[in-house]
Amino acid sequence: MCMSKIANAFQNGAAFIGFVTGGDPSLAKSEEIILAMVRGGADLIEIGIPFSDPIAEGSVIQAANLRALAAGATVDGIFAMVRCLREKTQTPIVFLTYLNPVHHYGYEAFFARCEETGVDGIILPDLPFEEQEELRGITAVHGVDLISLIAPTSAQRIARIAAQARGFLYLVSSMGVTGVRSEITTDLSAMLALVREAARLPAAVGFGIHSLAQAKEIARIADGVIVGSAIVKLVAQYGDDAAEAVEDYVRRMKAAMTQNE
Amino acid sequence: MKTGRFGSFGGQYIPETLMNEIHALEAAYNRYKEDPDFNGELNALLRDYAGRPSLLYYAEKMTRALGGAKIYLKREDLNHTGSHKINNVLGQALLAKRMGKTRVIAETGAGQHGVATATAAALLDLECEIFMGREDTERQALNVYRMELLGARVNPVVSGTMTLKDAVNETMREWVSRTHDTHYVLGSVMGPHPFPTIVGDFQSVISREAREQILARESKLPAAVLACVGGGSNAIGIFRHFVRDPSVRLIGCEAAGRGIETGRHAATIAKGEIGVFHGMKSYFCQDDQGQIAPVYSISAGLDYPGIGPEHAHLYATGRAEYVPVTDDEAVDAFEFLAHTEGIICAIESAHAVACVRTLAPQLPKDESVILCLSGRGDKDVAAIARYRGVNVHE
Known part of the structure; x- marks a missing residue:
């Protein structure tokens, strides 16, 4: 098995993983915002393919999904955006979406397009370990890493999940949906210790992270920090002019994370 | 056929955070569905309380x-x-009690399932919160008041189309946030396994x-x-x-x-x-x-x-x-x-x-x-x- 491109994201200290919803506020602006994240120092980009009913998302990303759909974002439109991005950056890119749009597109067609345009992985919050078999073969054929999530409630499941995991492990910091949290109460060190026992893959922490202090602290114990809602909030606030604010935010977060070294 | 499937349909397409709880529910259901005490209690309620x-x-x-x-x-x-909703609700509320839960949540469309859940919660001393699309709270205002009379809190859902589908989304989101004391009384033969089986069996x-x-x-x-x-x-x-x-x-x-x-x-x-x-x-x-x-x-x-x-x-x-x-x-x-x-x-x-x-x-x-x-x-x-x-x- 050759090493996936996603591993590159974790070569230079703790990785900053930034999320935006594709097509929010428009596909052209999403592309600008993603390039701004790369300039700001993002090591891996997560692009959300919008879905009408994102049950794992809090209100901020729900609203972004609806904005993107209202602005006409389609799966093909997002693939075209990735193709353009790939002419400008080799930063690893993963999709985050729900199973229905992928199922509707057709599994074979969808992952073939991922391979062709340069998408390195996919996160599907409604595809737990028990159902992953449905996609494991086809994602592997097309060199797309099917990324597994681990939650605070996963304890006895971690070993099984880790054994099949690809790319990196996405540690869900808290119970509940995505969204900015003032405090993360889960014992992340204990959770990470269980993960490290079971897997060699890098482990990144997401859900609720927004402040420099949180990023700094989590970068000390985890291999990556995933930030979604805080970036999407900037996009909601600044709209078409969000690129500059996002770049600045990502740069400050990444700087906070490297202060540990 | 895989567990939890009806032919190729069904399955458990839910966030990882809920999987542990869903497995606990499945285990509890498998334990109690043949349990004479559990069935005795349920049948007595169906007869004496629901009128079967x-x-x-x-x-x-x-x-x-x-x-x-x-x-x-x-x-x-x-x-x-x-309505028929009470058949399922009494079963799930008793199951929730057996699992040590103190709180139930549920979605409702017309309000019938919400009213039934609020009723069972009142009878069995469970805290109860109902999620109902805002459009439905307006179409069925009397049922909202009925649920409140029964001691439930009704949360109008303002996301999406503000109807039943969005009420389900919001109840799922609530459940992902709080499983330790809360059971989701799903109202129909839908959702992740084991819900379609549990609800179908009770109905x-x-x-x-x-x-x-x-x-x-x-x-x-x-x-x-x-x-x-x-x-x-x-x-x-x-x-x-x-x-x-x-x-x-x-x-x-x-x-x-x-x-x-x-x-x-x-x-x-x-x-x-x-x-x-x-x-x-x-x-x-x-x-x-x-x-x-x-x-x-x-x-x-x-x-x-x-x-x-x-x-x-x-x-x-x-x-x-x-x-x-x-x-x-x-x-x-x-x-x-x-x-x-x-x-x-x-x-x-x-x-x-x-x-x-x-x-x-x-x-x-x-x-x-x-x-x-x-x-x-x-x-x-x-x-x-x-x-x-x-x-x-x-």
Whole structure:
């Protein structure tokens, strides 16, 4: 098995993983915002393919999904955006979406397009370990890493999940949906210790992270920090002019994370 | 067949955060479903509190008016809280207690499931929160007040289309945040395994009784059983014990709203496609991008873009038929049943009454059909009046 491109994201200290919803506020602006994240120092980009009913998302990303759909974002439109991005950056890119749009597109067609345009992985919050078999073969054929999530409630499941995991492990910091949290109460060190026992893959922490202090602290114990809602909030606030604010935010977060070294 | 599947339908398509809880629920259900104490307690509640067994009523005037097969009504509308929903809710609330939960949450469309859940919570001393689309809280304002009277907190859902689908989304989101003391009392034969099985099993009391009752009355099986279908719990309830009787036609009546060609409907089998949503693989109304489509029906209880996986399997294997019924046909049937039998049924159930009006005259007089009258219609009277242009103040 050759090493996936996603591993590159974790070569230079703790990785900053930034999320935006594709097509929010428009596909052209999403592309600008993603390039701004790369300039700001993002090591891996997560692009959300919008879905009408994102049950794992809090209100901020729900609203972004609806904005993107209202602005006409389609799966093909997002693939075209990735193709353009790939002419400008080799930063690893993963999709985050729900199973229905992928199922509707057709599994074979969808992952073939991922391979062709340069998408390195996919996160599907409604595809737990028990159902992953449905996609494991086809994602592997097309060199797309099917990324597994681990939650605070996963304890006895971690070993099984880790054994099949690809790319990196996405540690869900808290119970509940995505969204900015003032405090993360889960014992992340204990959770990470269980993960490290079971897997060699890098482990990144997401859900609720927004402040420099949180990023700094989590970068000390985890291999990556995933930030979604805080970036999407900037996009909601600044709209078409969000690129500059996002770049600045990502740069400050990444700087906070490297202060540990 | 994989665990938790009906053919290729069903499954457990939910966030990792819920998987542990879903496994705990499955284990608890498997432990208690054969437990004599649990079943003793449930059966006592169904009998003494809900009023079971429900009547199988021979609708003689309706039969004469239609001039064909004898029509029997399975009177779930006479249950405590006025619908079949109580059958499932009592089972799940007892299960939640056995699991050590102190709080239940539930989605509701028309409000029947919310009222039933709030009722069971009041009786069994559970804290209760209901999620209801804001549009539905306005359509069914009396049911909101009813739930509050019973001690529940009602949260209007303002995301998405503000109807049943969004209420399910929001209840799932609440459950992901808090599983340690909370059970999600899912209201239909949908969602991730084991919910479709649990709800179907608790509702199957309807056909267990109906099969015995019709054999006692007619000494032979009915030609058909009919029920309305949103998620499909009363339909699975009335179908389950007839599935292995191949001579009995199983007919589900889904909401065609303004008509299936208008785009304003909730006819999942007629117009939906296979997909994955709300934890299950099944048929869903969706657009050309795989986005869940906004649906519409005069009936808040059928206003749902999906259908339970057991129905998807019964349809895909040809065992059951699904027929779309428009708002107009349902309202006509609602009035017809009121005039001929003196029964005001739920607008949901009126979709099945409409099907019977077409089917019964095509069958010989020595045959019978059973119609599951899933709920009573008090909640719908004002809406039907408005539909007919009559200004009624509740």
